[in-house]
Amino acid sequence: MLTNPRSDRVKSVRALSRRSVRSRTGQFLAEGPQAVREAVRCAPEQVRDIYVTAEGADRHPEIVDAALAAHLFVHEASPEVLHEMCDAEHPQGIVAVCRWAEPTLSAALGALPRDAVVCVLTNVRDPGNAGTVIRGADAAGADLVVVSDSSVDVSSPKVVRSTVGSLWHLPIVTGVPVPVILDALRARGVRLLAADGSGSTLLPEADLTGPHAWVMGNEAWGLDAEVRDACDEVVRVPIHGRAESLNLAMAAMLCLYASAESRVQRH
Structure with missing residues (x-):
């Protein structure tokens, strides 16, 4: 059992909370049972080490069993060690060190189905918003x-x-300049739909047939004018009450589920 929260191993795991270290090592942390469970289930080749407390192992034996069956390294750690490793204020008893792996943009676009739905995040700065949109894209069946x-x-x-x-659960491509993203999508035959409050097309009236991408902007100021102008259509979510606007994650969910509903109706 790992019991020394000041050991070099613990320090190296904790250091993954810094972007510079993640970039240099190509590794990152997956904290909590659901994140670790899905990493083990869907991408065991990306899991380098799993650290779990005795209580965490008792509460989630299926994760530990699946990890051992996949021949992954599982280390028992004291609660103090896990607390030191994790970024979360209240760790949930299990964390995994994972290798970052993602397809290139060209490879991801080449694998898209004929009726693809894509979500593009431009200038999204809030971690919670970005993660929630990824989760929503997964739930809505985006490609x-x-x-x-x-x-x-x-x-x-x-x-x-x-x-x-x-x-x-779904391909994620990062680190690409916005103009490159839009040009590559257009070259692949994907229509670009800017989600913006200035749009003249209401979401219920938008043509969501064929491959299309929802282009989402910054939480505070939305999409830059040049990005809106580069898209094929600007679509806004109608607001029927007195709310001034919707936040990014809410708007993204509505747009992505409208695409999902359109695809279900066509099939």
């Missing part, structure tokens, strides 16, 4: 999420926690 280079680091602990395991 790809692309996160621009000016957005939050998807491998940060807060983003990973807020995806609640969805990080391993």
